Amino acid sequence: MRLSISTKLGVVVVASGLAAFLPLPTRAQAVAPVLLSADGSTARIDGEITPAVAADFAALAGRTGLKSVSLNSPGGRVFPALDIARAIKAAGLNTVVPAGDECHSACAFIFLAGHERIAQGKLGVHQVSGVDDPSLTQTAIGRIYEDLVTFNAPSYLVSRMLRTPPGDMYVFTPEELERNSINIRDASKALAVPHLLPVETWLRQSWLVGVFVNTHTSQPFVALESNNMMPLLRIAHYPQRSQTFVEIMVPEGSISGTSTRLELRFAHGNDDPFSLYVNADIETNAYAFDFPTDPVAIQKFWAAFATGTQLTVLNSFGVEVGRYSLAGSRRALDDFFKVALR
Numbered sequence: 001m002r003l004s005i006s007t008k009l010g011v012v013v014v015a016s017g018l019a020a021f022l023p024l025p026t027r028a029q030a031v032a033p034v035l036l037s038a039d040g041s042t043a044r045i046d047g048e049i050t051p052a053v054a055a056d057f058a059a060l061a062g063r064t065g066l067k068s069v070s071l072n073s074p075g076g077r078v079f080p081a082l083d084i085a086r087a088i089k090a091a092g093l094n095t096v097v098p099a100g101d102e103c104h105s106a107c108a109f110i111f112l113a114g115h116e117r118i119a120q121g122k123l124g125v126h127q128v129s130g131v132d133d134p135s136l137t138q139t140a141i142g143r144i145y146e147d148l149v150t151f152n153a154p155s156y157l158v159s160r161m162l163r164t165p166p167g168d169m170y171v172f173t174p175e176e177l178e179r180n181s182i183n184i185r186d187a188s189k190a191l192a193v194p195h196l197l198p199v200e201t202w203l204r205q206s207w208l209v210g211v212f213v214n215t216h217t218s219q220p221f222v223a224l225e226s227n228n229m230m231p232l233l234r235i236a237h238y239p240q241r242s243q244t245f246v247e248i249m250v251p252e253g254s255i256s257g258t259s260t261r262l263e264l265r266f267a268h269g270n271d272d273p274f275s276l277y278v279n280a281d282i283e284t285n286a287y288a289f290d291f292p293t294d295p296v297a298i299q300k301f302w303a304a305f306a307t308g309t310q311l312t313v314l315n316s317f318g319v320e321v322g323r324y325s326l327a328g329s330r331r332a333l334d335d336f337f338k339v340a341l342r
Contacts, residue, residue: 040065045084049076049106054083061087068094069114072121075105078128082106082147085113089151097121104169109144112151116187122171123182125157127203129166138200145198149215155196156180156229162201162208163227202335203227205328209335224336231322233313237340244291246278248313248322252285262287262321263314266304273312274304287313287321306330 034056035044095114104124164170201210224235280289313321
């Protein structure tokens with residue numbers, strides 16, 4: 001059933017401050033108090049996410065009449081945020097970031113758990129990192145991404161998260177929030193989005209290397225992906241099939257036909273560019289081609305990729321499909337081979 005913002009979430013949208021909210025009467029807190037609206041329908045988390053906030057919210061989550069959670073937080077501790085998110089998911093609560101507010105970093109996990117979720121304010125994400133939190137081991141980070149799958153987090157959001165260093169913040173535009181199913185205004189009409197579950201990832205300047213699982217097929221694969229997502233270039237290796245192929249993801253419906261010839265033009269400083277030509281299949285939203293079986297051609301591709309400064313992909317009419325910086329490509333390629341061969 002669709003929940004109207006003006007009725008179900010209205011208290012958080014029209015409130016000019018915190019006057020419409022009452023502090024949860026468990027105890028006073030210095031930061032991020034959990035507040036309750038006067039009619040008991042909306043909880044509000046305002047400030048840094050801490051274990052104390054998670055404990056207070058746990059006491060509130062099963063309250064009769066509670067329907068939504070309003071968020072205004074710069075982030076905080078990851079695991080308390082996930083505890084809150086799981087409680088929201090279990091209770092089927094909605095989440096909202098009111099206009100003028102923000103929900104960044106760990107707060108985004110809480111937002112994504114909403115049955116219906118609406119960010120009118122700023123929603124920001126970045127990589128999950130154990131640099132400042134030793135409890136965030138690679139295994140723990142993998143479990144965090146598993147939670148994001150259960151929250152129906154769009155692949156686009158996860159991709160942006162993986163590509164944003166821990167010290168930076170990627171803030172989504174209103175158009176991105178709507179276009180990529182980050183906002184869900186009607187859960188009954190929410191699109192089933194494809195999921196690539198990250199297991200391990202490393203960001204190497206303009207390239208992302210990682211081990212992923214396709215949650216639709218349960219098959220793991222190793223990927224080397226461009227930081228540039230418009231369009232994204234992915235080199236994928238499936239160890240079970242001993243298959244390596246390249247995908248260039250484009251907007252659905254923007255290309256037609258069954259196959260085409262692509263030029264891969266590698267630039268290296270002021271030297272003349274070097275080009276390789278491949279026959280690519282045209283899919284619904286991608287150009288795709290297998291790596292050639294000729295070892296000489298394979299060696300040329302990897303050498304140009306590792307030593308070049310820029311890769312430009314052109315279609316058979318000479319029109320540019322995508323352009324990619326090769327900064328960090330040598331180190332990314334080393335990581336890719338190490339993981340693919342282990």
